[in-house]
Amino acid sequence: MTKKPSRAYPASVEELTPIEARAEHARLQEEIAAHDRRYYQEDAPTISDADYDALRRRYEELERVFPELATAESLTKKVGAKPSEKFAKVNHAVPMLSLGNVFSDEEVLEFVARVRRFLGLGESPLRFTFEPKIDGLSCSLRYEKGHLVQAATRGDGYEGEDVTANVRTIDEIPQRLRGNHSDVFEVRGEVYMTHKDFAALNARQKELGKTLFANPRNAAAGSLRQLDPKITASRPLHFFAYGWGETSALPANTQLGVLEALRRYGLPVNPLTTLCENAEDMLAHYRAIETQRATLGYDIDGVVYKVDDIALEERLGFVSRAPRWAVARKFPAERATTILRDIEIQVGRTGALTPVARLEPVTVGGVVVQNATLHNEDEIARKDIRIGDTVVVQRAGDVIPQIVEVVAEKRPNGAKPYQFPHVCPRCGSAALREIDEKTGEADVVRRCTGSLVCPAQAIERLKHFASRNAMDIEGLGDKQIEFFYDEGLIKTASDIFALAEREAQMSPRLAEREGYGETSVRNLFAAIEARRSVPINRFIFALGVRHVGETNARRLARHFGDFESLRETARDAATGSEARARIDSIDGVGPAVAEALHDFFAEPHNERELDALLKQITLEPMPAVASTSPVSGKTVVFTGALERLTRDEAKAQAERFGAHVAASVSKKTDLVVAGPGAGSKLKKAAELGIEVITEDEWFKRTGQG
Ligand code: IVH
Numbered sequence: 001m002t003k004k005p006s007r008a009y010p011a012s013v014e015e016l017t018p019i020e021a022r023a024e025h026a027r028l029q030e031e032i033a034a035h036d037r038r039y040y041q042e043d044a045p046t047i048s049d050a051d052y053d054a055l056r057r058r059y060e061e062l063e064r065v066f067p068e069l070a071t072a073e074s075l076t077k078k079v080g081a082k083p084s085e086k087f088a089k090v091n092h093a094v095p096m097l098s099l100g101n102v103f104s105d106e107e108v109l110e111f112v113a114r115v116r117r118f119l120g121l122g123e124s125p126l127r128f129t130f131e132p133k134i135d136g137l138s139c140s141l142r143y144e145k146g147h148l149v150q151a152a153t154r155g156d157g158y159e160g161e162d163v164t165a166n167v168r169t170i171d172e173i174p175q176r177l178r179g180n181h182s183d184v185f186e187v188r189g190e191v192y193m194t195h196k197d198f199a200a201l202n203a204r205q206k207e208l209g210k211t212l213f214a215n216p217r218n219a220a221a222g223s224l225r226q227l228d229p230k231i232t233a234s235r236p237l238h239f240f241a242y243g244w245g246e247t248s249a250l251p252a253n254t255q256l257g258v259l260e261a262l263r264r265y266g267l268p269v270n271p272l273t274t275l276c277e278n279a280e281d282m283l284a285h286y287r288a289i290e291t292q293r294a295t296l297g298y299d300i301d302g303v304v305y306k307v308d309d310i311a312l313e314e315r316l317g318f319v320s321r322a323p324r325w326a327v328a329r330k331f332p333a334e335r336a337t338t339i340l341r342d343i344e345i346q347v348g349r350t351g352a353l354t355p356v357a358r359l360e361p362v363t364v365g366g367v368v369v370q371n372a373t374l375h376n377e378d379e380i381a382r383k384d385i386r387i388g389d390t391v392v393v394q395r396a397g398d399v400i401p402q403i404v405e406v407v408a409e410k411r412p413n414g415a416k417p418y419q420f421p422h423v424c425p426r427c428g429s430a431a432l433r434e435i436d437e438k439t440g441e442a443d444v445v446r447r448c449t450g451s452l453v454c455p456a457q458a459i460e461r462l463k464h465f466a467s468r469n470a471m472d473i474e475g476l477g478d479k480q481i482e483f484f485y486d487e488g489l490i491k492t493a494s495d496i497f498a499l500a501e502r503e504a505q506m507s508p509r510l511a512e513r514e515g516y517g518e519t520s521v522r523n524l525f526a527a528i529e530a531r532r533s534v535p536i537n538r539f540i541f542a543l544g545v546r547h548v549g550e551t552n553a554r555r556l557a558r559h560f561g562d563f564e565s566l567r568e569t570a571r572d573a574a575t576g577s578e579a580r581a582r583i584d585s586i587d588g589v590g591p592a593v594a595e596a597l598h599d600f601f602a603e604p605h606n607e608r609e610l611d612a613l614l615k616q617i618t619l620e621p622m623p624a625v626a627s628t629s630p631v632s633g634k635t636v637v638f639t640g641a642l643e644r645l646t647r648d649e650a651k652a653q654a655e656r657f658g659a660h661v662a663a664s665v666s667k668k669t670d671l672v673v674a675g676p677g678a679g680s681k682l683k684k685a686a687e688l689g690i691e692v693i694t695e696d697e698w699f700k701r702t703g704q705g
Contacts (some may be wrong), residue, residue, distance in 0.1 A: 025066070027054060035052055065179055087162050088161070088162040091162065092155075096140060097322055098157070098322055099328040108286070110226075114324075115325065116619060118649055118652075119316075119415065125277070126312075128276045128303075129273060129308050130281075132273075133330075136424075137218075137221045139152070143186040146177040150163075167191075169237075170237045172238055172268050174267065181265055182251070186244055189239055191220055192222040193219050194216070195298060198213070198216040201514065205661045214368070239268055242273075246448060253310050302330035302331050304326060306325060333365075335548045336362045336392075340403070341389065346456075351457050351543050352446075353431055353445070355380060356372070377420040381420075382418065385406055393656070433447055458491065462481045462492075471531050474523070489502050491611065530603050545595040559640075570598055587665075616665070629658050629702060630701055631659040636659045636672070637685075639678040641676050643676075665684040673698045674693070
């Protein structure tokens with residue numbers, strides 16, 4: 001069963017006498033300073049980030065309750081200490097998304113081919129811009145009538161932190177734009193530190209006995225995210241503009257044209273930015289920059305290719321969180337060798353047993369790595385990875401570190417092949433690999449079968465339920481969920497909404513427990529109350545049904561409209577049933593989803609939990625993607641030969657306007673867009689009395705002329 005790790009600090013800070021508090025503060029100060037030294041200077045931490053954070057929280061809590069301990073010598077006053085207060089939040093009018101990554105020439109060529117196919121370009125020319133990918137942190141600068149009014153970090157892409165005061169201290173960023181510009185112009189770019197400035201900063205830090213930064217990117221991030229802008233001002237930060245967010249008008253119709261305009265406005269644009277006429281050019285520029293990399297004077301972690309023509313970019317749009325019109329080509333992964341200390345098995349919310357390598361900490365490309373993914377049982381067997389082995393670890397960009405191979409010569413005597421557990425390490429239930437009915441092959445993932453009794457799965461399900469993209473209950477993070485679960489206050493999702501009532505019976509009350517205060521408890525209850533009403537798609541996603549991610553949750557919400565129809569259909573969706581066929585026919589929702597939905601909704605325990613939850617929650621309709629679009633919420637079928645759009649593009653476009661694209665015509669279809677040569681689908685539409693329009697009419701209806 002889940003057992004909370006024994007607490008290092010039994011007494012709550014409030015219970016300590018001033019003498020005890022002073023002694024503990026001094027001891028922690030020494031301990032944390034030693035960990036800082038190992039982390040920043042020796043690149044060899046000896047405890048996990050979570051354990052370090054716990055020490056730091058306790059230390060800060062001591063100072064909060066006993067303010068006399070917060071002297072000038074306190075670690076909380078030193079640079080590198082984590083800010084305890086928070087920056088104000090900024091909503092990005094246009095999300096700051098990320099880029100897809102590729103690692104080889106072949107993948108770059110595939111990207112180009114994909115773009116061409118999507119646009120149906122045939123042999124016509126297609127230009128791409130080429131830019132270095134700066135290894136710093138992205139920042140959005142909002143100019144209104146030419147004045148810098150706000151600067152924000154990327155955050156989660158939708159909501160960042162307000163760092164305006166700090167950004168005003170960066171010389172290279174103009175407070176006022178020069179020349180002609182539109183009323184609103186959000187400039188996007190990367191804040192970074194040069195190698196020279198980084199070395200000087202670390203030398204200064206060392207002289208002052210302060211903690212050193214691991215790499216220029218960390219130094220830039222640490223410098224920009226200072227609560228005191230005076231500290232930022234003392235750090236030499238630089239900026240390269242590479243894009244834009246909200247604008248009232250664009251100064252050009254190509255990427256390069258806009259970048260040139262940004263340069264005219266007074267913003268720094270990377271001088272290596274250039275245009276590629278074709279794919280060969282793209283590969284040649286990459287090779288050239290690979291050799292220049294060491295002498296640039298600042299870190300880059302690859303290059304970025306973007307379609308130059310902005311009209312084409314708009315047609316390409318986005319897929320999930322990255323543009324279809326750009327890609328990052330990363331430099332090859334960096335490697336190091338270290339020792340595999342242990343293999344830990346984590347249990348996910350769907351019962352998947354995932355092996356994680358615990359490593360002797362090692363620096364790979366400037367970052368300390370102590371965990372790596374081992375993927376699955378077959379991967380461990382294929383590479384014959386054994387505990388105690390010396391292994392080669394690789395990390396590329398933000399990708400989770402991986403174990404590439406074992407250094408066979410260094411294997412210790414007596415190391416035994418790793419035996420992957422056949423029972424769940426948390427609840428002892430059998431852990432099995434499902435057999436695919438069609439192929440007869442075993443699934444690569446071994447799963448715990450104790451879904452309803454396994455505490456690990458229950459906790460992971462709760463974490464998922466409350467998480468940001470699901471119910472988004474602020475203040476109910478992983479740690480809080482583990483705490484409430486262990487205390488027996490929250491065992492299932494519906495318990496969350498009974499928390500305030502249960503807490504009232506608790507002794508001691510929550511506000512008296514370590515890590516909680518009156519305000520945090522009040523905020524938590526308010527956050528829970530606020531989520532008694534949520535959009536249906538979030539709720540479907542929050543249930544954590546296998547294969548139902550955010551996109552499928554949205555598809556299901558759009559198709560069924562109300563939760564009860566989904567629930568009934570899924571319950572009736574046994575193999576071969578009409579209900580199964582209905583779910584199967586939803587575009588993008590495959591048979592695996594239909595089966596998982598049926599398994600979930602047919603389970604009596606889930607039924608009871610859903611009833612309990614729906615008594616507590618009101619479901620709102622899904623927010624429309626583009627509520628003003630006349631096709632929003634409609635189900636559209638494209639048929640026949642389209643002349644202005646490729647099929648992929650038509651689908652992406654319809655989804656952008658909030659419509660749902662189906663493959664076949666049925667009673668559910670609202671609109672058929674037919675090109676020349678349309679056959680049986682057109683006939684079916686006529687039979688069912690469904691509106692049929694031409695491709696040109698589709699453009700008019702969606703306001704595209
Ligand atoms: S374009 C929607 N261009 O890389 C496209 N990003 O991995 C947004 N970055 O978050 C990004 N140099 O912080 C772009 N020349 C460049 C870049 C660049 C660095 C960073 C940026 C972004 C991340 C994506």
